[in-house]
Amino acid sequence: xxxxxxxxxxxxxxxxxxxxxxxxxxxxxxxxxxxxxxxxxxxxxxxxxxxxxxxxxxxxxxxxxxxxxxxxxxxxxxxxxxxxxxxxxxxxxxxxxxxxxxxxxxxxxxxxxxxxxxxxxxxxxxxxxxxxxxxxxxxxxxxxxxxxxxxxxxxxxxxxxxxxxxxxxxxxxxxxxxxxxxxxxxxxxxxxxxxxxxxxxxxxxxxxxxxxxxxxxxxxxxx
Amino acid sequence: xxxxxxxxxxxxxxxxxxxxxxxxxxxxxxxxxxxxxxxxxxxxxxxxxxxxxxxxxxxxxxxxxxxxxxxxxxxxxxxx
Numbered sequence: 001x002x003x004x005x006x007x008x009x010x011x012x013x014x015x016x017x018x019x020x021x022x023x024x025x026x027x028x029x030x031x032x033x034x035x036x037x038x039x040x041x042x043x044x045x046x047x048x049x050x051x052x053x054x055x056x057x058x059x060x061x062x063x064x065x066x067x068x069x070x071x072x073x074x075x076x077x078x079x080x081x082x083x084x085x086x087x088x089x090x091x092x093x094x095x096x097x098x099x100x101x102x103x104x105x106x107x108x109x110x111x112x113x114x115x116x117x118x119x120x121x122x123x124x125x126x127x128x129x130x131x132x133x134x135x136x137x138x139x140x141x142x143x144x145x146x147x148x149x150x151x152x153x154x155x156x157x158x159x160x161x162x163x164x165x166x167x168x169x170x171x172x173x174x175x176x177x178x179x180x181x182x183x184x185x186x187x188x189x190x191x192x193x194x195x196x197x198x199x200x201x202x203x204x205x206x207x208x209x210x211x212x213x214x215x216x217x218x219x220x221x222x223x
Numbered sequence: 224x225x226x227x228x229x230x231x232x233x234x235x236x237x238x239x240x241x242x243x244x245x246x247x248x249x250x251x252x253x254x255x256x257x258x259x260x261x262x263x264x265x266x267x268x269x270x271x272x273x274x275x276x277x278x279x280x281x282x283x284x285x286x287x288x289x290x291x292x293x294x295x296x297x298x299x300x301x302x303x
Contacts, residue, residue: 060289060290061292064289064292065289068288068289096294097292102294103294104292104294104295106237106238106295107240107241108240109238109240110240111240111241111244149238151237151238151294151295152294153294178238
């Protein structure tokens with residue numbers, strides 16, 4: 001599998017996702033970091049990752065400037081061709097700002113940056129990102145964000161539920177940010193574009209953060 | 224040259240924790256009459272044109288594409 005990791009000014013988790021993918025079995029030669037000023041994504045790319053961080057210093061709104069970076073035109077057209085796109089944390093915010101996912105991520109309800117482990121629930125395994133997981137299964141993963149409070153109009157939330165597009169939820173008693181429907185991760189209607197707030201890439205090493213996140217990478221790589 | 228102002232405000236129903244925090248602080252200082260305060264954003268813009276109609280159209284595009292997110296915000300443009 002060929003994977004392109006997009007790097008914006010302020011992105012800081014590109015090496016975390018790269019390490020998680022190498023741990024999961026991806027050859028380093030199949031992983032490429034792509035600077036946001038680039039105007040092409042390598043041919044035969046199977047997965048594009050928008051990693052976490054603080055692109056453009058979170059100016060204006062989180063992800064708003066990155067959503068208009070030159071490379072995002074290519075990300076959008078790749079997504080339209082069916083290339084899988086995974087946005088984690090700031091990547092999720094960029095996907096919402098660019099219109100690849102509905103809704104928006106507002107400031108955490110408690111107004112604080114939250115950096116801790118949370119309890120997640122697999123809300124569906126009908127996705128290339130969760131097919132090796134069990135629906136309803138709980139896992140612990142770290143979050144580290146200031147703007148993770150998912151918000152969308154009531155009709156959009158109803159549609160996400162009706163179409164089984166909520167992939168990960170916070171446990172009802174462990175919602176760290178006030179997110180609607182306890183949403184931690186949603187997939188688009190093509191079921192190829194996932195936005196995810198928790199850092200499952202930081203839950204792939206038994207020495208640091210546990211290995212609960214490995215099931216997502218196993219799902220991506222070993223359908 | 225045309226000068227303009229853009230006001231971006233959160234739509235009704237969108238939580239504004241910063242506005243709430245500011246309100247709590249003002250209430251705590253004794254300003255008991257304050258019942259609601261919502262935080263927004265304000266921009267000062269200059270356009271290198273004298274065509275007010277064009278300016279209005281372009282300013283709306285700025286807001287729709289970058290400056291405001293229609294999911295949570297609405298905007299108001301004032302050409303001076």
